Amino acid sequence: xxxxxxxxxxxxxxxxxxxxxxxxxxxxxxxxxxxxxxxxxxxxxxxxxxxxxxxxxxxxxxxxxxxxxxxxxxxxxxxxxxxxxxxxxxxxxxxxxxxxxxxxxxxxxxxxxxxxxxxxxxxxxxxxxxxxxxxxxxxxxxxxxxxxxxxxxxxxxxxxxxxxxxxxxxxxxxxxxxxxxxx
Ligand code: GRF
Numbered sequence: 001x002x003x004x005x006x007x008x009x010x011x012x013x014x015x016x017x018x019x020x021x022x023x024x025x026x027x028x029x030x031x032x033x034x035x036x037x038x039x040x041x042x043x044x045x046x047x048x049x050x051x052x053x054x055x056x057x058x059x060x061x062x063x064x065x066x067x068x069x070x071x072x073x074x075x076x077x078x079x080x081x082x083x084x085x086x087x088x089x090x091x092x093x094x095x096x097x098x099x100x101x102x103x104x105x106x107x108x109x110x111x112x113x114x115x116x117x118x119x120x121x122x123x124x125x126x127x128x129x130x131x132x133x134x135x136x137x138x139x140x141x142x143x144x145x146x147x148x149x150x151x152x153x154x155x156x157x158x159x160x161x162x163x164x165x166x167x168x169x170x171x172x173x174x175x176x177x178x179x180x181x182x183x
Pocket of ligand 1: 076165
């Protein structure tokens with residue numbers, strides 16, 4: 001059986017990275033299968049999106065229980081710190097994606113439009129996304145893969161977010177395939 005991947009989305013997660021991961025797995029590009037999509041909120045739009053893709057989707061507060069059968073865990077828009085028991089259970093097999101080039105523009109409170117606003121305010125010539133390992137500290141796990149794009153002079157946080165999101169949808173499945181290949 002191929003390695004089983006669980007995806008944890010945010011409470012209000014749109015689920016576009018979840019969809020990119022599931023589609024890449026379904027297309028045989030990752031060497032793994034989507035096991036289930038999990039949210040702590042039944043209202044997360046990503047859950048319906050997962051069901052449309054033919055993947056089991058559940059809402060629960062029991063994250064450790066929901067990970068039964070999972071070999072890997074991808075966070076996709078999940079903003080809280082993971083419970084320690086989840087990190088212990090899948091240590092070294094939990095990935096996250098961040099919409100900037102870590103180690104800059106990461107850490108607590110750095111999510112959504114704030115990240116892109118901070119990048120623009122710092123007059124960075126480029127931004128991008130980072131797929132990294134999840135450890136008990138926000139955004140501090142080792143980097144698996146980064147993808148880069150320019151920051152344009154007339155960018156708003158919306159235009160920059162859209163450019164970065166396109167990169168995310170390619171980088172995340174690529175990073176997952178790489179770590180699964182490397183074992
Ligand atoms: C993405 O920008 C990702 O980098 C961040 O949360 C956002 C989730 O978007 N961690 P989506 O729900 O995958 O569309």
